[in-house]
Amino acid sequence: MCESLKNEYQLFEEIGRGRFGTVYRCFSPSSGEFFACKTIDKRLLTDPTDRECLEKEPKVLQLLSGNPHILQIYKLYEDENYLNIVTDLCESPDLYERITKSTFTESESATILKSLISAISFCHHMGVAHRDIKPDNILFDSRNRLKLADFGSAEYFGAGNEKGTMRGVVGTPYYVAPEVLMGREYNEKVDVWSAGVILYIMLAGVPPFYGETATETFEAVLRGNLRFPTRIFRSVSPEAKDLLRKMICKDVSRRLSADQVLRHPWIISVGETRSMADLT
Structure with missing residues (x-):
């Protein structure tokens, strides 16, 4: 030392x-x-x-x-x-620990997602892709403020109009975007896919793509067959499902950017609902 x-x-x-x-x-x-x-x-x-x-x-x-x-x-x-x-000292349970204990309400999920996407958007504007967004890397400080951590797999791809693409298979099963597994060039929207998977897990308690082994999980991710089982998603709003479809979207050109996620009606409306609750 x-x-x-x-x-x-x-x-x-x-x-x-x-x-x-x-x-x-x-x-x-x-x-x-x-x-x-x-x-x-x-x-x-x-x-x-x-x-x-x-x-x-x-x-x-x-x-x-x-x-x-x-x-x-x-x-x-x-x-x-x-x-x-x-x-920063972050001793509160990380998001992985919180997810293993229970599912989240839409309001709780939106609050966490908004903070996470705000961090991701800032990274992207600075020309950095995290490339390993997962609950284990989402920490909370003593005031319960979300802190995105572990940038060991991050890559600089350029900022502003100079944005480029990246290569390299990095990430974690369940959360990695399909274009990464394909070995192709990809852009910063891989982080949006991973954040979408986290949102799905917060609302459902299970990941959207999984298998008995890492290989089976990767195969499920590559198929990208997003489903909303009725018994699990019965009480989840259409707006939340709409956002999930637009974040966990195999077609990268149609996948939302981080900034677009922040402007999605579900994020805005739930934020407004919390604000109103604070006033009453």
């Missing part, structure tokens, strides 16, 4: 662990605030791809700094053996 980190932060208990890194709660005496510190042992990074992913993430987070729904990076410390990244 870097000595310069120890000089500025007090490290406390371990709160998370991954393949190459451990996450600790840490405290800054100068600001009086708690943060998370991800400590990565670079000596364990024998695969060049793993090293590239872990080196890319802090650079992407720094580029996206300032958005309230993207995990903020505050300090970066590095020496010969360790990389330490100080970020």
Whole structure:
């Protein structure tokens, strides 16, 4: 662990662990605030791809700094053996944990989706595609604010009128877009597909495409046969189903962009309903 980190932060208990890194709660005496510190042992990074992913993430987070729904990076410390990244502290259950406990109302789902898509839209305007949108990467801070995290698979594709396409099979079964699995060039709308799958799961409690193995799941994704079983979707509104069809759409030219999702009537109307409820 870097000595310069120890000089500025007090490290406390371990709160998370991954393949190459451990996450600790840490405290800054100068600001009086708690943060998370991800400590990565670079000596364990024998695969060049793993090293590239872990080196890319802090650079992407720094580029996206300032958005309230993207995990903020505050300090970066590095020496010969360790990389330490100080970020927002998100100790509330992540979206994966929340999904495993229950389904969500349309109002709850719309609130989460709106924050998620706001983060995705910001990424896309900055020319970055996340490429691994899934519930595990959607965190919540102590104020229950959504924070999109884990940008190790992200790719820069250009901003404004200079947008280009990407290649490379990345992502996670259940959530990956079919064009990624086909090995073709694709654009940033892969993130919209993944967010649509998350919305489906929040409302239904099950994914739209699945199989007994990863291969069977990928085959189901490639078929892209989106269904709304009556016993599950009986109480889901036509507007929510309409948005799902337009996000989980195999035809990329017809799939909504992140900005278009934010303008969809279901997102707007549910947001207005919540606003009215706050006034009563």
